[in-house]
Amino acid sequence: MKLTKEILQKTAHLARLEFDEHSQQQMLDDLQKMVDWVDKLKEVNTDGVEPLTGMSSEINKFREDEVALHLPREKGLKNAPQADQEYFRVPKVIN
Template sequence: MQIDKDTVAKIAHLARLEVNEQETETLVGDMNKILDFMAKLNEVNTDNIEPLIYMTQEVNALRDDVVRQDITHQEALLNAPNQDGKHFLVAKVIERK
């Protein structure tokens, strides 16, 4: 399969992208290189290869969650630019209809 200008235009339309003529030429070349690379990968014999779930056999060494410093509700509000004594006050971001 080869990518041409029409294919790039269709993909750009679906992705809601504005692509000029120079960018279209670049994208045609880049997309064809990607497809050529994928074709080379398809030539590799993977019959006896198990699919990978993870790239390595390493296991994450996670530390235990330990509370190191506990602050009170009042201490948390001390640096708040806007607060009412109980809550942080922030700008309204969702309008009611």
């Protein structure tokens, strides 16, 4: 696949990226190298290879949800930067 400046500009707009003419050409060259590398994967023989459904062969081991001892509230709040009697205090982030 051959990348064009139009494709790069549209992608940059969607990603909210801005760059000057020199950087644009460098980015185009780098992206073209990536696309060329991915195109090489089409040459790999994958006959008989099962699709990968996960990155690990480990199997989840589920456990029962059991009530157990928990950390007392006072001890949990002891090292909090700011706390009232029951909760952590954090700065307001929503107006």
